[in-house]
Structure formats: structure tokens, C-alpha cells
Amino acid sequence: MDKGILENLYHVAIAVNNLSAVEEVYTTALGLRVEHREVVEDQKVKTSMLVPKDGGTAIELLEPTSEDSPISKFLEKRGEGIHHICYKVDDIESVLAKLKEQGVRLIDETPRLGAYNSRVAFIHPKAMNGVLVELAELKKD
Numbered sequence: 651m652d653k654g655i656l657e658n659l660y661h662v663a664i665a666v667n668n669l670s671a672v673e674e675v676y677t678t679a680l681g682l683r684v685e686h687r688e689v690v691e692d693q694k695v696k697t698s699m700l701v702p703k704d705g706g707t708a709i710e711l712l713e714p715t716s717e718d719s720p721i722s723k724f725l726e727k728r729g730e731g732i733h734h735i736c737y738k739v740d741d742i743e744s745v746l747a748k749l750k751e752q753g754v755r756l757i758d759e760t761p762r763l764g765a766y767n768s769r770v771a772f773i774h775p776k777a778m779n780g781v782l783v784e785l786a787e788l789k790k791d
């Protein structure tokens with residue numbers, strides 16, 4: 651591919667058992683600021699977006715809201731830790747089309763609704779050497 655298709659690293663997501671307790675640690679110890687909290691019904695998770703002072707790459711905390719949440723399964727199997735990384739993209743449909751063209755295995759062939767009214771899609775970790783990669787097209791004003 652001659653041209654990159656991704657923008658900046660938007661966030662690194664961490665699966666946690668108790669979101670507010672972890673928020674406390676990350677804001678106190680690392681000085682991150684809670685920018686946004688949201689329950690994403692589709693994924694059955696509570697999220698909290700923690701940003702550094704320059705507004706750069708955030709940490710997204712994910713706590714399951716139900717036992718059948720994908721995050722519950724992750725915590726059972728692997729315990730707390732990094733769950734995925736997320737890149738911003740400008741046009742998620744065209745990025746997904748390019749990935750499909752190359753035969754990259756996707757979890758989402760079409761975007762779904764994420765936090766902040768973003769549209770997101772996940773690339774399968776088997777296609778990314780064990781890393782779950784999220785793509786997010788943020789809502790444009």
C-alpha cells in the first residue's frame with residue numbers, strides 16, 4: 651500500500667473489574683484526566699476515557715456491565731490488562747474496504763456504534779499478531 655490508511659493512535663483500552671477504583675489510580679498516580687464516561691449498550695461495557703494533559707493518546711477503561719459482555723469473557727480468561735488498541739480513521743468504510751481487498755480478517759465488516767457517537771470496527775487479532783485493533787471514525791461537527 652503506497653499510502654497509510656490510519657491516523658493517530660486514539661486510545662489503548664484496558665479491561666478492568668472496577669472502573670472507578672482504576673480511575674482513581676490512573677488519575678492520582680499518572681495525572682490523567684477523566685474526559686468522558688459512557689455505557690456502551692451494544693458492547694455491554696462501562697467506559698471511561700482518560701486523557702493526558704496534551705490531549706494525546708488516551709487510556710480507555712472497560713468494565714463489563716453484564717456476565718455475557720465480551721469484556722467479562724476476556725477478564726475470566728486473561729485477567730485485567732490491555733484489551734485493544736484503537737486508531738483514528740477518517741473514513742471507516744473506505745479503510746474496511748481496503749482491508750477486505752487485502753484479505754485481512756475482520757470482526758466487523760461494517761461499522762457499529764461506539765462511544766462518543768463514533769463508528770467503530772474491529773480487526774481480528776489473528777490478523778494482527780495477537781493484538782485486537784479497533785478503528786474509530788469520530789463524529790465530525
Ligand code: ZN
Nearest residue numbers: 663710736784
Ligand atoms: Zn476502544
